[in-house]
Amino acid sequence: MQTLRINVAGLLKETTGGARDHSIGASALSVAAMVPDARPSGALTGTVRLLRSPRSIFARVRAGTEVILDCSRCLEDAVAGIEVEFDAEYFPSIDVVTGSALKVPDDDMAFVIDHNHELDLAEPIRQELVVAAPMHPLCSAECAGLCVSCGHNLNEGQCACSEEVTDGRLAQLRDLLGRNGSA
Ligand SMILES: [Zn+2]
Numbered sequence: 001m002q003t004l005r006i007n008v009a010g011l012l013k014e015t016t017g018g019a020r021d022h023s024i025g026a027s028a029l030s031v032a033a034m035v036p037d038a039r040p041s042g043a044l045t046g047t048v049r050l051l052r053s054p055r056s057i058f059a060r061v062r063a064g065t066e067v068i069l070d071c072s073r074c075l076e077d078a079v080a081g082i083e084v085e086f087d088a089e090y091f092p093s094i095d096v097v098t099g100s101a102l103k104v105p106d107d108d109m110a111f112v113i114d115h116n117h118e119l120d121l122a123e124p125i126r127q128e129l130v131v132a133a134p135m136h137p138l139c140s141a142e143c144a145g146l147c148v149s150c151g152h153n154l155n156e157g158q159c160a161c162s163e164e165v166t167d168g169r170l171a172q173l174r175d176l177l178g179r180n181g182s183a
């Protein structure tokens with residue numbers, strides 16, 4: 001269900017202001033491949049509005065998806081929803097009427113409509129997903145994280161370290177009380 005490539009031959013033949021709306025989609029697997037360290041969770045779904053400009057086609061994309069990342073506190077699965085909304089500009093590499101080659105701007109932000117008059121939204125979507133993915137994903141807002149001493153997942157309960165700390169404090173308190181008592 002990868003529908004990120006769209007044939008725009010018809011729109012290229014139209015005058016400035018021509019527009020088309022399309023549904024877009026990508027499988028959970030292909031989304032996970034776009035986001036560093038992500039595992040598949042949900043498909044990407046969304047819409048794109050294509051607008052003919054004098055020299056190009058503007059793609060206005062709105063899409064949402066879901067991936068599984070490592071929780072930044074406990075390293076367990078953290079499901080992260082990602083929404084993106086952006087514009088990308090696509091330049092034809094070939095004149096749709098005459099078939100002659102066209103010069104495409106030498107610019108990182110300029111995407112190219114290929115010789116089959118297809119534009120591919122995968123690359124700008126990948127770039128936007130990478131930026132929009134959470135820097136510090138959490139399995140839950142209340143994630144207790146890992147014990148810094150032994151690495152135990154504190155969401156599963158306390159570890160022996162915390163008991164030792166508590167025991168140590170109690171022992172000190174008992175010592176104090178004992179000293180006071182004997183004084
Ligand atoms: Zn966590």
Ligand SMILES: [Zn+2]
Nearest residue numbers: 147150159161
């Ligand atoms: Zn511990």
